[in-house]
Every structure is written in C-alpha cells, then in structure tokens.
Amino acid sequence: MIPLVKVGLPSKEILMPRLEEILYSGMIGEGEAVYEFERQFQKKFEVNNSIAMSSGTGALHSALVLAGVKRGDEVITTSMTAEPTNIAILQVGATPVFADVDVNSGNLDPTSIQDKISHKTRAIVVVHYAGIPVRLNEITDIAKQFNISLIEDCAHALGSKYQGKGVGNFGDFGIFSFQAIKHMTTVDGGVLSFKDERRLRDAKKFRWFGLEKGVPRTEIDITSVGYKYNMHNIAATIGLAQLNEIDNRIAKHVDNGRFFDKNIGAISGLSVPTFDQVAEPSYWLYTIFSEDSENIEKSLSEIGVQASKLHRPNHFHSIFKEYAGDLPQLDEYYRKMIHIPCGWWVDLAIREKIVEVLKKG
Ligand SMILES: Cc1ncc(COP(=O)(O)O)c(C=O)c1O
CATH class of the missing domain: 3.40.640.10 (Type I PLP-dependent aspartate aminotransferase-like (Major domain))
Structure with a gap:
C-alpha cells in the first residue's frame, strides 16, 4: 500500500x-x-x-x-x-x-x-x-x-x-x-x-x-x-x-503537488485546492474535492493507494463541543475532501496511475 x-x-x-x-x-x-x-x-x-x-x-x-x-x-x-x-x-x-x-x-x-x-x-x-x-x-x-x-x-x-x-x-x-x-x-x-x-x-x-x-x-x-x-x-x-536532505524531500512533495494541481484539477467532477497567487505550498498532503469522496477512497485502495480524511474537525470531539458554532463552509469542505499521498515516496509511475484511476471516475 x-x-x-x-x-x-x-x-x-x-x-x-x-x-x-x-x-x-x-x-x-x-x-x-x-x-x-x-x-x-x-x-x-x-x-x-x-x-x-x-x-x-x-x-x-x-x-x-x-x-x-x-x-x-x-x-x-x-x-x-x-x-x-x-x-x-x-x-x-x-x-x-x-x-x-x-x-x-x-x-x-x-x-x-x-x-x-x-x-x-x-x-x-x-x-x-x-x-x-x-x-x-x-x-x-x-x-x-x-x-x-x-x-x-x-x-x-x-x-x-x-x-x-x-x-x-x-x-x-x-x-x-x-x-x-x-x-x-x-x-x-x-x-x-x-x-x-x-x-x-x-x-x-x-x-x-x-x-x-x-x-x-x-x-x-x-x-x-x-x-x-x-x-x-x-x-x-x-x-x-x-x-542535509530536506530540500530534496520537500522538492518531491512540491513536484507531486503541482502535478496533481494540473492533472487532477482538469478532471471533470473533481476540484483541487485554490490559494493566493503569492502562496507556494509545500504539499504535505494533497486534497481533492468530490461529491463522492468515499468512492475515490475505494478505487484508489484497489490500486494500492491509501486515501482518507486525515483529521477530524476538532469541534466533533466532546471536549470542544461547547465551543462548536455554525461552520457551514467547514461542513461542506469536510464532506467533499479526501487526502491522497503526495510526498517523496510517491514516484512518477504512481502519480500517473492515481490520475488515471481518478479520470475513470
Ligand atoms: C497542525 C498541527 N499542529 C500541531 C501539531 C503538534 O505537533 P507535535 O505532534 O510535534 O506536538 C501537529 C502534529 O501532530 C499538527 O498536525
């Protein structure tokens, strides 16, 4: 995996x-x-x-x-x-x-x-x-x-x-x-x-x-x-x-992230994060938005790629519940989002395969 x-x-x-x-x-x-x-x-x-x-x-x-x-x-x-x-x-x-x-x-x-x-x-x-x-x-x-x-x-x-x-x-x-x-x-x-x-x-x-x-x-x-x-x-x-090695590792995250921005961003039915023009993310994780994030998780797992929502909105926890207010945009973000791997361990062949599977829908 x-x-x-x-x-x-x-x-x-x-x-x-x-x-x-x-x-x-x-x-x-x-x-x-x-x-x-x-x-x-x-x-x-x-x-x-x-x-x-x-x-x-x-x-x-x-x-x-x-x-x-x-x-x-x-x-x-x-x-x-x-x-x-x-x-x-x-x-x-x-x-x-x-x-x-x-x-x-x-x-x-x-x-x-x-x-x-x-x-x-x-x-x-x-x-x-x-x-x-x-x-x-x-x-x-x-x-x-x-x-x-x-x-x-x-x-x-x-x-x-x-x-x-x-x-x-x-x-x-x-x-x-x-x-x-x-x-x-x-x-x-x-x-x-x-x-x-x-x-x-x-x-x-x-x-x-x-x-x-x-x-x-x-x-x-x-x-x-x-x-x-x-x-x-x-x-x-x-x-x-x-x-001594971090520049190299970060460069791989960034290269994969930019590849996904371009190639996943072009797939109909999916969208990718947007950010200020002056921002240069270091892509720790890659986030995709879809109306059917569960299906993405399933089809990627069939080719041996883990995808998931990595974090739980904190106000879902009992300890933060009393502070939870109305967060409609967060609700929508969380419903649609799914993370896929994008780090130094994702090579050119894997990232192509990910895009191929996502294109198939
Ligand atoms: C967004 C964020 N903030 C803070 C922390 C806390 O860092 P640490 O695990 O080094 O205490 C983490 C990591 O777990 C994190 O992901």
Whole structure:
C-alpha cells in the first residue's frame, strides 16, 4: 500500500554513526547539537529567532503563553486541524473560538476571523493546513488592525512560502513540528520562532522550568512557571542529518503537488485546492474535492493507494463541543475532501496511475 504519510529518515550509513557518537558522548540532553540545529534550521528556512522544542505542541503552548493568552481570553482558531492546535488553547485556560474555513482550501477564512473578534480576543491561531499557506496578506492586516497576536501553526507547512518568504515569518510567533510523519522528523520535536528577539530570554526560560541556563544553580531564582519543553541532543542530531536532505524531500512533495494541481484539477467532477497567487505550498498532503469522496477512497485502495480524511474537525470531539458554532463552509469542505499521498515516496509511475484511476471516475 502507498501510505498517505510516511516516516522519512536519512540512511543507516549516514545516521547510525552520528547517533552512536552522540549517544555515548556523555552529552545527551540539551547541548551543542541542539544549538547547532537551531542555527542551521533558522538559516535554511530563514525564519525569525528560533528555539528548538520537544514538540510542536510544546511550541504552541509556549507561543500562547508568550503572547499573553490567559484564562478567560478568547483565541480565534480553526477546527480543521490536528487536535494539538486547539488542545494547546485549552491548556492555557483560554476559549477556542472557531472561525469558518475557506471551502476551497480548508484554511481559515479572513472574513470569518474578523467576524469572530470580540473584546476578549487575545490571539489568532492559523494553520497552514496540509501545507497550503493561509491568506496571510489579509490575516496579518486584521491582526494588526485589532492589535491581536498572530500565531502561525506551520506543522504541515515546512518549506511553504508566501510572497517568497517562508511561513512562520508573518505572525508574532510560528511553530513547526518534527513529529514522526511530518516533512521532516526528529522522532518528536519542534521549533518555536518569534518576531521580537527580545522574547528570546523568556522563551528559553519557559522551555526550561522557568530556569535560566548558564546562571549558577545557587544563585538562580524562578519567577514564573516553565515546562520541560527542550529538544535534546539525540533529536537534534537526527534533525541535523535531516537538514542535509530536506530540500530534496520537500522538492518531491512540491513536484507531486503541482502535478496533481494540473492533472487532477482538469478532471471533470473533481476540484483541487485554490490559494493566493503569492502562496507556494509545500504539499504535505494533497486534497481533492468530490461529491463522492468515499468512492475515490475505494478505487484508489484497489490500486494500492491509501486515501482518507486525515483529521477530524476538532469541534466533533466532546471536549470542544461547547465551543462548536455554525461552520457551514467547514461542513461542506469536510464532506467533499479526501487526502491522497503526495510526498517523496510517491514516484512518477504512481502519480500517473492515481490520475488515471481518478479520470475513470
Ligand atoms: C497542525 C498541527 N499542529 C500541531 C501539531 C503538534 O505537533 P507535535 O505532534 O510535534 O506536538 C501537529 C502534529 O501532530 C499538527 O498536525
């Protein structure tokens, strides 16, 4: 079966000697490998000030706290995402306010965001769903106009660009995930980036119990709560090896995505996502829209290709039900959408076969 998502790691020959060296180096916690990973990640993806984290969820939680989101505040967000996006909002005691999505992309609709703003709104969390950048021009304008923090959840969108600039650079905060099946994995891990470099000290303290690295333990004073959200040297060593190969992997996602845009977009009865002209998705997943998504799932499975809806709208979960409002565009998007594989493991023959089957209907 050609899976929808797949773990991608450097070859054994490349990875194992480096892992062996770091595992027995006596320095397995947060150390030089982590700091080198941060420098290289920041350079490669040209993101703002960045620190390496234990997960994307930890990075999101940190972004919300650093943005000043507190109990009782509202955070405008999307239900069409992986659950951690919204669980992190509950973790800070805030109320998720679900805005509706653009039916043609699954991404938050700027008009709906604006409609949901109240005097309690403290932040907007956008998700570049499946790797497609949200309409950042409009959304950054709204955030500025109402003086609300913008957090970009880039977990699906490593390598995606907008106006030639990497996603994660537009909001006050950006987060990335290196969980098992993302474009790039460190087994688990993430990055938190932030526009204002003066936040670096607070971000690092939040990542480490509220303690400040480098201050002698006998002199240190914790003044606010932090968590154990640091990346360790083992994950960072995997990450450093991944960074040497990531351009290649992302290029394959993009090449397949553009092939599907052109070839599936031309099939009658099907449609494909649309996005701003200045957006360059990194196509973590590919999304098709059809009145009969179940039939697509079935016919692709007959040729050994997995297709499915990868996420459940979060407001379907009991824990989010009380926040569920009317989301007619999301309902339509979710009814019609189906994901197909589009990553580096999809070769030219498979993608041709997928298009052939879809043409047959
Ligand atoms: C959209 C989105 N946000 C956040 C996360 C959380 O990332 P992590 O699994 O690294 O904590 C994920 C991944 O599961 C995700 O898909």
